[in-house]
Amino acid sequence: MTISHVGIQVTDVQQMTDFYLAALKPLGYAKRMEPAKDVIGMGPRFCGPTFWLSPGLDLSKKPDTGEQLHIAFHASNRQKVRDFHAAALKAGGTCNGAPGIREQYFPTYYAAYVLDPEGRNIEAHCMAPAFVAEPVQRNIIFAVSGAIVAAAVYWARTREMF
Incomplete structure (x- = not known):
């Protein structure tokens, strides 16, 4: 079975919603649902929400989020990986690995990594x-x-x- 959806808590829902909508747009993600105030569900086209944001993270009480969480999003081709990386940087992310082959994972594993504005490591990858x-x-x-x-x-x- 595959994972149905992932939710993360953030300190600033609006800032992180803006960031993720921009970063994930090249992968086909858009806002799909907001069932309660500041609870945002995003997902790819023709799909329900698979990625959720909600309030509640207090960075003063938790270790660095980049060390806690790594989220990888599938891209259908390598250009979408590059587009994700560019969009995420433009939206305020920090480069954590430029687009390229990662042979240590698989000979055709093409990925890019960005830290979101709160320090989480997000990735887009294509295996083809x-x-x-x-x-x-x-x-x-x-x-x-x-x-x-x-x-x-x-x-x-x-x-x-x-």
């Missing part, structure tokens, strides 16, 4: 290899594949195989 996960390379592969198929069909037709 570059030839699938990079739009330009994918288009080249489909074009070459299409040309090979077209040549094979032409060859077969000139020999009256069809």
Whole structure:
């Protein structure tokens, strides 16, 4: 079974809502629900809320949140990982690892890390290899594949195989 949703407590709900909505927009996330004051549910398109923010964190009583929590969001391709990283930095996050391959996890693990304004380590990652996960390379592969198929069909037709 997969995890249904994750909720975190924050010190400033509005600031963190603004940050996460901007950072996760490239991954398709938007505000999906606010069932109570300052309780915000976000999720990807065509999905209910999978990521929740609520008030209640008092940083003076807890250790550094970056050491406590790491949240990873799936990205469908590597460009979305790069877009997430740029959007999170623009929204006030701090770079904790530029977009790139992380071979220590898996040979095709492409990820970027950002600390949110309260210090949590958030990540976007894509596991697909570059030839699938990079739009330009994918288009080249489909074009070459299409040309090979077209040549094979032409060859077969000139020999009256069809």
